Amino acid sequence: MVPSYIPLSYYLLLSGFLFACGVVGFLIKRNIITIFMSIELMLNGVNLSFVAFAAHWHALAGQVFVFFVMVVAAAEATVGLAIIIAVYRTRETLNVDQVNLLKL
């Protein structure tokens, strides 16, 4: 008997997979923009689990959380990208290993 809806565990596995991809990318990548994208991937992995639970339990709180996360992520992306541009202008590189000093 095939269930009429996709079970929660599928969503959670996908969510965990996305989050793990984010973590691994964050850890192994040198390029700031890639690291930045990895962070977004982790956020969205979490968002997915939020909505999955919200749908499963028929509760709105999870969906509300997702909106908050998206707002914060958007704000963060703005600021982060601005910083990345500033860093690139001053150092002419995006390799994090070469920007480990705050001082020039």
Added chain:
Amino acid sequence: MNPNLNLWLIPVLPLAGAAINGFLGKRSSRQAVSAVALVFSGAAFAMTLWVAIRFASLSLPYQEFVAHWIRIVGFRADFAFYLDQLSLVMLLVVTGVGFLIHIYSVGYMWDDPSYYRFFSYLNLFMFFMLTLVLANNYLLMFIGWEGVGLASYLLIGFWFTKDSAASAGKKAFIVNRIGDFGFLIALFLLIKHFGSLSFDQVFRSISPLGVETAGAGTLTAIGLLLMVGAAGKSAQIPLYVWLPDAMEGPTPVSALIHAATMVTAGVYMVSRSHVIFERAPTALMVVAIIGTLTAFFAATIGIAQTDIKKVLAYSTISQLGYMFMACGVGAFSAGIFHLMTHAFFKGLLFLGAGSVIHAVGGEQDMRKMGGLRSYIPWTFLTMFIATLAIAGIPPLAGFWSKDEILWKAYQVSWVYWGVGVVTAFITSFYMFRLLYMTFFGDYRGGQEHEHGSHGHDAHGHGEPHESPTVMLVPLMILALLSLFGGFVGWGHHFEHFLAPVLGGESASEAATSITEWVLMGISILAAVSGWMLAHLLYSARPELPQKIADSLGDFYQAVVHKYYIDELYAVLFVKPLIEGSTRILWQDVDRKVIDASVNESADGARQVSDEVRQMQSGNIRSYAGWIAAGSAAVIAFMIWMGVR
């Protein structure tokens, strides 16, 4: 109801003097320092006299509570003072002789650069000695006991830049520790069995107990341990070795601490504990045997010494032996009597010796003296009186007390008496030997003797000269006391006076028997023949002693070297201790165990840290990696445990 005597002032006054001189003396003039020292010790003496005058009107024992000290359930020891006939006698001796010696020291120590330090120590000694004498419990007595040991250490090592003085101080202190160990154990036993250390309570709980027969019992153990303490402080066999070395101290110190007062503390303590000793015949017998042996052996060593102060030191040990012999035969009041007269004549002898040393510019070797009679007539006269007194020539002080002891000893056993009489003969001999070598014949010092070997006077002088008046006055007063001090024992007055404390057959005093007269005659004969022999050997035929010494050969050498006791102790105790401490305690235990464990644990900590600090790289991504790994570990753990 007793009036408030404020007894606490008697010890505290010298303490104040010590504090003033100790803190301010360095910037004060010599006059100010001596004024402070004399005023405070004199005030203690005046206070004692005042107490003595009011003594008859007191109900005894007079006790004075000063302050709480230790109060634990069922046990208390307070700062409290105890005055009875015994402590009054001790008070008078300590403050009186002490005050005279303070006066003398003003002259003797005048040229010493550490003048103020000397008087500060001397006053400090008075404080502790008076605490010892006045304490109303064993614990406070022990404070005084240790305190006089400290003062003694400080004063023996007074000229501490001299190596021999510094090590003599250490020796005195360490040997005394052995004795104090016994004393302390005795105190613990008293607490264990009688729950108290105050004289009143201890003696009250012991009084109903019977005499311990057939050897050992608690009281015997306590008595023997107390005697160990007394042997340390009062320089008895086997712990007497520190006293001759203590002569490294300034001569007034030898007079006050190592002749007149501190070394008699053991006799005082044994007499104070007579209630215990009377019920422990074994302990009492040990006291008597130790005293008799010490009296005899120290006297024989005294014969062959050439250092004027060493002769007096061995004489002191010998006389202390007499006092313990007296205590051991149960004649405690005779012991205290001899303690008092001994304080007079031996204090005088030491002060006189100091005056002689002063006169010849620091020389202590009697072979380099001689003929001083005409140079220092007053010193000669007073020392002659003291010699007569210690030799036991009637009617001087020493005769009465020594004869009393010998008579009491005879009643117990003729052996004690026999050894005592022989010792009296030897005493008389070596004392007159000292007198003849020092004051008679021709002056052998000559011009070549170097000055200031004793640090105290560097004023150049070719001729021996008499000491200043400030030194002679105490000599004269002590000479008068040595002359007439014995008469307090006339008709057993002294014994009757102490009877309420020390007991004794005061009521049924046997009429002076023929035996007593005969014994008295024999001891006088011994004294006079000792004198005659000394006269023969050191005045009439001065070439004889060397011949006798040569003919005796090895035995004479053994006596000169004090029977090699110091060497024996060095081999038996000192060397094993030093070797053991060096090899085992230092090189094995300290270095290989204690140091090693500290170093190893430090090394271990560093190695672990070296590994662990790799985690803190400062690299954000490595931190993130650790966080991820940590979270993964937590999740894995939760899954594995099946947490729901």
